[in-house]
Amino acid sequence: MRFVLAIVSFVVAALLIGLGIAQKTILAAPDEVTAATSITTDAPVTVISGEALNANPRSQFVQLSDSDGNFAAYGRTTDVLAWVGEASYNDVTYDAETAGLTSTLVEGTETEVPTPVDSDLWLASYSNTSSFTVNVPEDISLLVVTDGVQPAPAEISVTWPVDNTTPWANTFVVAGGVLLLVGLLLLFWAIAHIRKGRGPRRKSQKMPKLPKQPRYKPIKSKPRELEANAKGRRSARVAIIPALLITGLALSGCSADFWAGRQTVVEPSATADPLADAEEAEQFSPPAVTEEQAKRIVADLSEVTTAADAALDIELAGTRLAGPALEARTFNYTARTADATVPAIPAIPSGPIEVTLPQQSDGWPRAVFAVISDSGTDANGQALAPVAVTLIQDDPRSNYKAQYVMRLQPGVVTPDVAPASVGATRFRSDSPLLTIAPGEIAADYADVLLSADASASYPLFDNATDTVQEAYGVPFKLRERGALEATSTLDWTTTPATGPVVALSTNDSGAIVSVNVNEITTAKVVEAGATVKPKGATKAVVGKADSGKGFAVTYGFQLLFFVPSVEQGGTITLLGYAQNPIAASELP
Known part of the structure; x- marks a missing residue:
């Protein structure tokens, strides 16, 4: 019987090992x-x-x-x-x-x-x-x-x-190896039993019978109920053996997952309604760009403009700049070509992006707002504030171009916005959801620069934190006129903005708005024989050291505002700006 069990173990072991190897080789599916x-x-x-x-x-x-x-x-x-x-x-x-x-x-x-x-x-x-x-x-x-x-x-x-893994192959091989070992043990046991049975057999000598011991009558057995209970305990002990065997087999069956390298799968709890989530997601368009795309676009913007600034190549700059930002560099390149001492417009930094806010859109044009960290320092050794850029892609085959490149005001905190993976809605220029329609901001602010608190728009803005009004508003204009000789006059007017109005929503239903204002400064000679002398970039572009008529210089203001929602209320806050001459000419 031992030989039979050993042979059966060998046969089953061979089958299991063969099946495991076959699953890895000839029975393996294509990968x-x-x-x-x-x-x-x-x-x-x-x-x-x-x-x-x-x-x-x-x-x-x-x-x-x-x-x-x-x-x-x-x-x-x-x-x-x-x-x-x-x-x-x-x-x-x-x-x-x-x-x-x-x-x-x-x-x-x-x-x-x-x-x-x-x-x-x-x-x-x-x-x-x-x-x-x-x-x-x-x-x-x-x-x-x-x-x-x-x-x-x-x-x-x-x-x-293709996943052609065979999770049971290793289990079959291991099980076959175990059965092979069991078969070898059975074989050795059978051989040892045969060898033991071949030894000499001697008859044992009969010993004299011992005297019989007195027989004592046993006390009557316990009541039948106790016997029944005793039998029950014995039967229970006997029943434990198959129960243990069944449990062991069940556990060994579960362990196949372990040998196969599997992990227990936990059913997810039903905490969300997929249909409701899908319907909610369909209410919004996808963001215009991903965060990685924005990083690549901004890095190329910095690289291209840096190269264009060095070579004074306006055509190269035009591959990544447009609108007010391109107007500023066009004038600057012209001035620097005529006079190398004219300072260049600060470069667009290549530092990490602090804020990425793409427009939610599956159409065109599309807008992206970004804030770029600047590791440079100013003339006093102070760290430079970050640079904000507003980019627009006009059509699918065009690249994003920076319409606005503005330095944030020192210490300004940009409003909380949605992550780049979500994006922001773009308000219409005439949107009634904000305290002032985005399309009206440029004209209202231009009036504030000309008239300060005499302007009807003055209360709309947070004037206490506005550095542009101090640097270029009424206080600046009064100082310029005070320093002017009586032989000439100095006047300021504004022209309609040419740049696009870009208003992207914030988390509190307000908007970050990019606009521009063009202001013309006219220095006119009013006394015969008197002259006016231009300075810096204006002199380089006009090509004259003085004029008996006067000059007109147009300055472009790129402006970044936070406009609160109607529900939230409050004043409009200036977040950043850039001011550069964009045109100059002698008066006729």
Whole structure:
């Protein structure tokens, strides 16, 4: 019987070990699955939909033909299709029946597209490569081009890794090893038993019978009830043995998860309504950019403007600046070209971003507000305040350009805003939800600069913390007129603002508003034979040391305000500003 049990153990052990090894080798499933397609059209763009990329779980390994000059990038599907615009493109989807990719030509009116390289829309991009790995959700699509003129790559394949792990293989091998050891023990036991049975057998000598001991009658047994109880205890003790065996088997069955490297799965508690969460999320548009995109955009803004400032290259500066910010640098570059002693406009720092506030938008134009830390110091050795920039992307194929570049007032605290992953709504210029409509702020503030407390708009602003009024408002104008000779006059007027009004919401339903004001300073000669002498950048741009007529200089004010909501109430606070000459000419 021992030999039989040993043989059975060996056979079962061999089967278990063989099955475990087979699961790792000949029975193992493939570790990846691939879907491919060949494109025969001349469309310059191919778009692989997010659904196709997520046809199978886990990351996606994409391979393209003709690696030289290939460019691929992924972004939100709406952004990718917006960038494609009216151009013809290949729409690559996944066919579940054939488990392959299919390509459909979507015809458009354009046969060429501009280069998508360095576009601010992309979350990530790949240049001059034939293969790369991505891991994107379904609302993200992949764009593939060559140079925007030639047809897109013809061969495309997507490969997904497959989970072909065999969690029971190790369990089978270990169990087989245990049974093999048990079989060996049974075999040794059987051999030892046989050897013991082969020894000499001697008859034992009969011993004389011992005298019989007197027999005592036992006391009557206990009542039947006690016997029954005794039997019950014995039966209970006997019943314990199979119970222990069953428990042990159950525990050994549960331990298979341990051998397989599994972990206990805890059911999540139903604390949220997914449908309600989805409905709430659909009420808001996604943020214009992610935090990583904003970092990349601001870093490029700093790099480009620094290079343009050094080379006085206004064309280069125009790739990242527009509106009032570009007007200021255009005038400064012209002045510095004529006179190298004219100081440059402070550079846009490349420090870390303290605040990132993108507009919630899936259309165009889009706005992004950011506050950049500046590690520099001023002439007195004091740390410089951060720089606030307001950027706008006019259309899908344009990059973000800084319309406003302003230094925050010393000690100012920006209002609390939503995280970059949420973004902010953009108020209309005529929004009635704020204490003053954003489109009216520039004109009202311009009137305050000209008239101070005589202006009807004066009570709307927090004048106690406003450094611009002291530096360029009525007190400044009175000082300038007092120092002027009687042979000339000095007057100030304002012109309509040319920059866009950007008002992004804060957490308390207020708004951070970027606007600009243009103020013209006119120095006019009123006495024959007298002259007026321009200074600094004005002199360099006009090209005259003096004039018998006079000069007109336009100064651009880039202004950043916090405007409270109607419900909250309160005055408008100046957060930051920049003041630079943007035009100068001799009077006719």
